[in-house]
Amino acid sequence: MPKTIKKTVKKAEKVEKKAVKIVKKLEKKSVKKTVKASKKVEENPSDNHSRRGLLGIISKRRRLLNYLENKEKPRYKEIAKKLGLTK
Numbered sequence: 001m002p003k004t005i006k007k008t009v010k011k012a013e014k015v016e017k018k019a020v021k022i023v024k025k026l027e028k029k030s031v032k033k034t035v036k037a038s039k040k041v042e043e044n045p046s047d048n049h050s051r052r053g054l055l056g057i058i059s060k061r062r063r064l065l066n067y068l069e070n071k072e073k074p075r076y077k078e079i080a081k082k083l084g085l086t087k
Contacts, residue, residue, distance in 0.1 A: 023068055023075075030061050031083065 037054040044050060065085070069076040 023064055033057050
């Protein structure tokens with residue numbers, strides 16, 4: 001194999017490993033962070049900084065779940081069921 005193809009393959013493997021790590025973090029930390037932030041927003045409805053943080057957490061989770069849905073359907077369905085997502 002030419003060097004450029006080897007580099008591309010290695011780079012793709014690195015990205016894949018990083019994505020798997022991120023998804024594992026999603027499974028553990030995302031729920032806790034989301035619950036904590038949503039409680040804070042419920043207590044202080046006019047707190048726009050907390051609201052923005054919550055939206056950031058939710059959008060990151062959505063992007064990661066979209067990635068997971070495209071790469072590993074069974075695992076995505078399992079996580080979506082745990083989180084109570086309807087998509």
